[in-house]
Amino acid sequence: MFDLHLDLDRAAGRLGVQLAVRLRDAIRSGRLAPAARLPSTRTLAQDLGVSRGVVVTAYEQLTAEGFLVSRPGDGTRVARLPAAPAAEGPAAPGAAPTAEYDLRPGTPDLASFPRVRWAAALKQALDTMARTDFAYPDPAGVPALRRELAGYLGRVRAAAATPEQVVVTAGVAHGLSAVVRLTGAPLAVEDPTSDRQIPMLRATGVPLIPVPVDGEGMDVAALARSAARAVLLTPAHQFPTGVVLSSRRRAALVAWAEATGALIIEDDYDAEFRYDRDPVGCVQALAPGRTVLLGSVSKTLAPGMRLGWMVAPAPLAARVAGHRMDTDLGSPVVGQHALAHFLASGAYDRHLRQMRRRYRARRDALVDALAVHLPEAEISGISAGLHLYLRLTRPVPDLAEAAASRGVLVHASGPSAVIVGYAGLTEARLRAAVRLLAEAVRRGPSRP
Numbered sequence: 001m002f003d004l005h006l007d008l009d010r011a012a013g014r015l016g017v018q019l020a021v022r023l024r025d026a027i028r029s030g031r032l033a034p035a036a037r038l039p040s041t042r043t044l045a046q047d048l049g050v051s052r053g054v055v056v057t058a059y060e061q062l063t064a065e066g067f068l069v070s071r072p073g074d075g076t077r078v079a080r081l082p083a084a085p086a087a088e089g090p091a092a093p094g095a096a097p098t099a100e101y102d103l104r105p106g107t108p109d110l111a112s113f114p115r116v117r118w119a120a121a122l123k124q125a126l127d128t129m130a131r132t133d134f135a136y137p138d139p140a141g142v143p144a145l146r147r148e149l150a151g152y153l154g155r156v157r158a159a160a161a162t163p164e165q166v167v168v169t170a171g172v173a174h175g176l177s178a179v180v181r182l183t184g185a186p187l188a189v190e191d192p193t194s195d196r197q198i199p200m201l202r203a204t205g206v207p208l209i210p211v212p213v214d215g216e217g218m219d220v221a222a223l224a225r226s227a228a229r230a231v232l233l234t235p236a237h238q239f240p241t242g243v244v245l246s247s248r249r250r251a252a253l254v255a256w257a258e259a260t261g262a263l264i265i266e267d268d269y270d271a272e273f274r275y276d277r278d279p280v281g282c283v284q285a286l287a288p289g290r291t292v293l294l295g296s297v298s299k300t301l302a303p304g305m306r307l308g309w310m311v312a313p314a315p316l317a318a319r320v321a322g323h324r325m326d327t328d329l330g331s332p333v334v335g336q337h338a339l340a341h342f343l344a345s346g347a348y349d350r351h352l353r354q355m356r357r358r359y360r361a362r363r364d365a366l367v368d369a370l371a372v373h374l375p376e377a378e379i380s381g382i383s384a385g386l387h388l389y390l391r392l393t394r395p396v397p398d399l400a401e402a403a404a405s406r407g408v409l410v411h412a413s414g415p416s417a418v419i420v421g422y423a424g425l426t427e428a429r430l431r432a433a434v435r436l437l438a439e440a441v442r443r444g445p446s447r448p
């Protein structure tokens, strides 16, 4: 039996019908091979987070249609169907490829969103919120959540945080845009960095100064030679290379900020996931008066939550709260109260522990598969986060397109490197995706 990845749209309802459609498509396309044994109805129901009846309905439907066969003692298997018609062959040139494997970074495993526990936290919030809690909120965030976040960040990220320093945001991007706009200082950014952040930063109108990253993280000597008076960096797991900012560089960075009065903006976007050694504490703890720590639940729960936080020096936190009052009147309150309960009950820590185990197994499978299929490529950034960085031995022009033509979506970082996100795929699917990626590296696009 194998792992079966099937996306269901819960909001669309009729899960049994959806599941039957997905399975039928998987059989027709050959993704489910003839005679392959399907998971038991109980196992698949658990994997998909649906009732067993949903799976039973889908299996029965496909058995009636002849796609599946079911024999006592042998479980349910894919029927041996006549060969698929020619139309099922490889995509024609220029046709949009169907992405079978999404290895793009930036998204956690959305199928693992803790729906039941989050629903309980939401219910607890709604059951306990006072009438006045539904009024326009404190633009810095509801006090209960700021208290919980200060405790959590102190405990898990070794941050020096009091509730007064915490501002609740709609994610790292939101907090970052606000701080950069308010400070207005020329901003150093890591080179390479996140493509997604550059347009956001450009929109602030602040001059951006790229500073190179090497094996120890940002080159702080180069930073010190620049005109920057603020710096944005990802010390726990540099995006995209995955390098951890070394202790020497941390010390140099803090010394630079103290000497010049500059602001350090620490993007702690995926720091909760660290697999082989203890988490590296945040830079903010070394210089709480000069650092803004930015984080969110985007990688721990889901980016669609749009819930995050910043820990800033108290005067800057107050300015950000004032800016929120002038621009958006604060963040939605129900989600804030729910997150406060989620943190206080230990549900967040439990979820993180569970996801760390899951992601570690996925990372290990990915690294093993790369060693088999792309042994010459150099891998970095494997000790933390949800992606790794793969340097190829030679430039492969249009690698992302070549991979996409084979059903694999990756994010290229220049012509000789790829960022490989592994959060959303099971081990078996990661192995299959790496085999196809290696083919794309060696042979380019797939041709009919």
Ligand SMILES: Cc1ncc(COP(=O)(O)O)c(C=O)c1O
Residues within 6 Å of the ligand: 106, 170, 171, 172, 173, 174, 194, 196, 197, 234, 239, 267, 269, 295, 296, 297, 298, 303, 308
């Ligand atoms: C390095 C990095 N930090 C932060 C973000 C945005 O995070 P959030 O969802 O918390 O706004 C991104 C988005 O892709 C990112 O690549």
